[in-house]
Amino acid sequence: MDLEETLLPGVGVRYRLRTSAGEVLGVVVRREGSAEVAVYDRRDPDRARSVLRLEPDEVDALAEVLGAPRLTQRFADLSREVPGLESGRFLVRAGSRFAGRPLGDTRARTLTGCSIVAIVRDTDVVPSPGPADTLLPGDVLVAIGSVRGLEELERHLAGPA
Amino acid sequence: MDHVAQLLLELGLLFAGLSLLGVLARRLGLSSVPFVLVAALALGEGGVVPLATSEPFIEAAAEIGVVLLLLALGLEFSADELFASLRHHGPSGLVDLLLNALPGFAAGLLLGLPWQGALALAGVTWISSSGIIARLLGDLGRLANRETPAVLSVLVLEDLAMALFLPLLVVALAGGGPAAAVAGIGLAVGAVTLALLAAQRQGHRLGRLLASADDEQLLLRLVGLTLLVAGLAQSLGASAAVGAFLVGLALPASFAERARSVLGPLRDLFAATFFVAFGLSTDPRAVLPVLPAVLLLALVTTGTKVATGWFAARRDGVARAGRLRAGTALVARGEFSIVIAGLAVTAGVPELGPLATGYVLVLAVAGPVLTRLAEPRGARGTALTPA
Numbered sequence: 018m019d020l021e022e023t024l025l026p027g028v029g030v031r032y033r034l035r036t037s038a039g040e041v042l043g044v045v046v047r048r049e050g051s052a053e054v055a056v057y058d059r060r061d062p063d064r065a066r067s068v069l070r071l072e073p074d075e076v077d078a079l080a081e082v083l084g085a086p087r088l089t090q091r092f093a094d095l096s097r098e099v100p101g102l103e104s105g106r107f108l109v110r111a112g113s114r115f116a117g118r119p120l121g122d123t124r125a126r127t128l129t130g131c132s133i134v135a136i137v138r139d140t141d142v143v144p145s146p147g148p149a150d151t152l153l154p155g156d157v158l159v160a161i162g163s164v165r166g167l168e169e170l171e172r173h174l175a176g177p178a
Numbered sequence: 179m180d181h182v183a184q185l186l187l188e189l190g191l192l193f194a195g196l197s198l199l200g201v202l203a204r205r206l207g208l209s210s211v212p213f214v215l216v217a218a219l220a221l222g223e224g225g226v227v228p229l230a231t232s233e234p235f236i237e238a239a240a241e242i243g244v245v246l247l248l249l250a251l252g253l254e255f256s257a258d259e260l261f262a263s264l265r266h267h268g269p270s271g272l273v274d275l276l277l278n279a280l281p282g283f284a285a286g287l288l289l290g291l292p293w294q295g296a297l298a299l300a301g302v303t304w305i306s307s308s309g310i311i312a313r314l315l316g317d318l319g320r321l322a323n324r325e326t327p328a329v330l331s332v333l334v335l336e337d338l339a340m341a342l343f344l345p346l347l348v349v350a351l352a353g354g355g356p357a358a359a360v361a362g363i364g365l366a367v368g369a370v371t372l373a374l375l376a377a378q379r380q381g382h383r384l385g386r387l388l389a390s391a392d393d394e395q396l397l398l399r400l401v402g403l404t405l406l407v408a409g410l411a412q413s414l415g416a417s418a419a420v421g422a423f424l425v426g427l428a429l430p431a432s433f434a435e436r437a438r439s440v441l442g443p444l445r446d447l448f449a450a451t452f453f454v455a456f457g458l459s460t461d462p463r464a465v466l467p468v469l470p471a472v473l474l475l476a477l478v479t480t481g482t483k484v485a486t487g488w489f490a491a492r493r494d495g496v497a498r499a500g501r502l503r504a505g506t507a508l509v510a511r512g513e514f515s516i517v518i519a520g521l522a523v524t525a526g527v528p529e530l531g532p533l534a535t536g537y538v539l540v541l542a543v544a545g546p547v548l549t550r551l552a553e554p555r556g557a558r559g560t561a562l563t564p565a
Contacts, residue, residue: 023327026259026334027312031322043322048435055322061554063500065322 052076081140104159105167106137107174111154115174121148129169131162181231188232196450207317207550209310211453211512212542215535218457219465229458236455243452244517245408245422246445248340249400251308251514252426253434253441255334257374263331264338270328270490271335277482279304285475289468294350295530298522301343302534303479307512307542308333314507314546318553325500328490329507340514341370341423347518348417351525366420373424385433397440419517449513456520457535464532472536480544483508499554506552510545511538 021033029047036042043055043065050073055065071079109116115123125131136143136150137157143150152158160170196210199217203210221229229236264271282303286296311333320326342363349362376384388399404425411421429437465472487505496504519534 024259024262025321025327026263026330027254027308028315028321028330031327045321047321053319053321055319057322058554061497061499063324063496064503064554065319068319068322 046076049073050076101163102161103164103167104161105131105171107158107160107171109152109154109156109158109174113152113154113174114176115152116154118152119148120146120150120152123152123174125160125170125173128173129162130166131160131170133158133160135159184231185235188229189235192229192232192236192454193447193450196454208546209307209313209510209512209542210450211307211310211516212539214450214453215457215516215539218454219460219462219535221454221458233458236451236458239448239451240455240520241418242405243445243448243450243455244419244520245404246401246441247449247452247513247517248419248423249404249426250438250441250445251337251340252423253429253438254308254426255337256431256434257377257427258431260334260338260374263334267328267331267335267490267493270332270486270493271339273489274332274336274486275304275339277486278479281475281478281482285471289471289529289533291527291529294347294353294525295522295527297350298347298518298527298530299533301347301518302511302515302530302537303475304343305336305340305511305514305518306333306483306508307510307514307545308337310510310512310542310546311507314510314549318550320503320507323500323503324494325487325491325496325504328494328496329487329504332486332490332508336514338370341420341427342366344420344423344518344521345369345416347521348415348420348525351522351527352415362416365416369416369420369424370427373428377428377430384428385430388429388437389433393440396436397444400437400441401444417521419521452520453513453516456516456523456531459523460531460535465536468532469536472533472540476537476540476544480509480541480548499552503549503552506545506549508545509541509548511541 018037019035023031023033025031025045029045032044032046034042034044041057041062043053043057045053045055047053052071053065054069054071056067058064058066120133120136123133125133134145135158136146136152137159138153138155158174160167162170195217196214199213200210203213279300283296283300285303286299287293291299311329315321315326315329345366346359346363349359352358388396388403390396390399404422407425408418408421411424412418426434484502484505487503487508488501491501491504515534515538519530522530
């Protein structure tokens with residue numbers, strides 16, 4: 018994939034992405050937070066042909082739609098690329114002993130060797146959470162590690178209070 | 179009629195008129211600057227509504243208008259953007275200077291202006307209107323185009339060059355010899371460098387000093403500081419406009435965004451008053467005789483601007499159609515040509531008033547029209563305004 022970033026002085030930043038289907042997508046993110054999404058002319062590839070204008074709140078909505086599933090997708094890809102590395106998703110149940118406690122209290126890494134790389138909370142994603150981030154009942158933890166480590170982590174998280 | 183009533187009525191009519199002109203300009207897809215100039219030309223000669231009572235106010239407001247225009251210009255670009263443009267498009271900026279300033283200078287000498295006046299005319303033909311062009315690129319949906327970074331880089335470099343050119347011009351107009359001019363430009367280079375360095379190292383402190391959650395406080399602090407620096411610069415023999423520009427440059431990018439939104443409406447109001455004042459001070463009867471020369475100069479410098487844009491876009495590997503779009507986009511001249519001419523007129527080169535008025539009238543209209551023609555057939559009329 019080829020994502021090119023260009024500074025537009027006084028306007029913002031322009032990104033150009035050549036998709037695997039061969040089309041070029043242009044995104045201009047303005048300083049004020051609004052954005053323009055463009056497709057280029059086939060005959061004149063320098064020219065943006067159709068331009069979609071998005072207000073800041075629409076940009077946020079679109080980013081959320083595209084961003085949240087992509088994050089977990091990326092973990093899946095990552096584990097596929099490295100042999101022996103797997104990812105897993107673990108629900109923090111309401112009765113769990115870790116609900117309401119900071120992530121650091123699980124000592125997941127020390128005990129199982131697995132890294133918790135994201136917390137999915139309803140539609141939000143907390144990427145790269147720190148030990149001080151509090152876990153809430155209903156949170157889904159995204160972890161990567163070895164198959165055995167992930168099994169241990171599942172038992173550890175589900176263990177009795 | 180009592181004096182206050184007269185003043186308020188005149189100003190009320192003036193701003194209402196400006197609003198109508200703005201709507202008309204927007205409908206036609208043009209900048210409001212040429213319309214305001216024409217209206218002011220008509221008012222100056224005892225026209226429809228003679229602005230007798232409000233003239234002193236308009237003159238004072240015009241001075242503030244220039245200061246706010248330049249402050250906003252300084253706020254528009256961050257130091258990083260300036261340096262990036264200089265790295266990628268330094269040669270384009272140089273081509274821009276040589277191709278567009280020299281015809282103005284030559285024309286000034288040929289028309290019998292003193293060399294200081296010719297220097298001012300060089301500035302008038304050199305600097306494109308970043309206000310008109312930025313809006314035009316957005317309206318035409320060209321921001322994502324590949325030639326657009328080249329266009330914007332040329333504009334940024336022109337604006338940076340203004341910070342060096344204005345002090346030089348002010349020194350020259352004040353009658354200083356070559357030594358004084360060199361000293362002036364040395365001082366300007368030093369001040370601009372200092373402001374940019376300050377923005378990078380200490381900008382956050384300045385930002386913190388001015389920052390306030392309250393918009394009113396922010397506006398008062400910003401305008402207060404700017405007028406102080408501008409006044410100081412003016413009293414030192416530099417131009418007030420340059421002082422304001424440096425304040426804008428020195429403010430950090432994080433603060434600039436909020437400052438722009440708070441300052442925007444005030445800037446628009448006072449800048450409009452500045453254009454009115456410039457039009458008022460110009461005798462419309464003096465515009466007609468210089469019109470042939472103005473048209474010829476406009477034609478030549480349209481060609482040189484197209485060549486500038488062509489050159490800059492080619493550096494970015496853009497194809498012919500895009501180079502033509504970049505070139506024609508840069509043709510529009512506007513607010514800063516008027517700022518430069520205004521300096522020259524107040525410094526005692528009144529002949530520049532009609533020249534610059536005619537020149538900006540022609541190119542502020544012709545530039546946007548020309549670049550619309552560079553769009554492929556079928557896409558021309560469709561400025562992407564919501565239906």
